[in-house]
Amino acid sequence: MNEEVDFILDSTEENMQQAIKHLEKQLLNIRAGKASPAMLGSVMVEYYGSMTPLNQVANISTPDARTITIQPFERNTIPNIEKGIMVANLGFNPMNNGESVIISVPPLTEERRRELAKQAKAEAEDAKIGIRNDRKVANNDIKKLDISEDLMKIAEDNVQQLTDTYIKKVDSIFDNKEKEIMTV
Structure with missing residues (x-):
């Protein structure tokens, strides 16, 4: 593929990885009953x-x-x-x-567990929004390039695949955290 397109894809993936790291860091602050x-x-x-x-x-x-x-x-x-x-x-x-x-560290009540699960879900949604914003920026950058329609379509498909992959990672991380929070 084109060098400029590869650069856009690499930087987009890097930004999406940062969103995942940020999510993991935020979820560490949400306690799941065990002292840490x-x-x-x-x-x-x-x-x-x-x-x-x-x-x-x-x-x-x-x-x-x-x-x-x-x-x-x-x-x-x-x-x-x-x-x-x-x-x-x-x-x-x-x-x-x-x-x-x-x-x-007091044991968590059922109500508090639900609150923490909601908080974790909000953090996951923020990460998804960040990833979607990265996709938007990448697609706009690709449209600015002087490349063929076919290459542009391929590049946009690659950006969408990256987005789907990272959204799945966010969902997986959230599911694990939710299980951890709701386990008594």
Whole structure:
């Protein structure tokens, strides 16, 4: 095929892969009942006057399926860590024992599971919209090229195949996350 068309297809696929990566990252923040350090990935803590990700000021571990332990590198950051967790609005109630912060992850109610499944579905829809936008941009770029009708049709078909493939990946990722959320 034409070099310009190949370039458009490659960059479109790269953009669609980014949409998938973003979706996976967003779904990590949706908890499925089991405690995981990734749940605190969005928590920012004030550390010497600047906002710093929690994982850069403390070790985060999960001693069991219902508990997250945060061991700060410096004891004086415990109040800031607790405040950061509360501000992140994750629905957790942090407690401290003077040396570390402990979070008990409550079991999910059926209603909360449904809410989380809806949230996951919304993230999946956002990813699909991103992929469709990538398709639109690619098709517009192809139309701007000075190529034959046949080559243009082939290129547009290839873009559609890419789109279908990545939409299926999004559906598959969402289905797995939904099963994980709804499993008691």
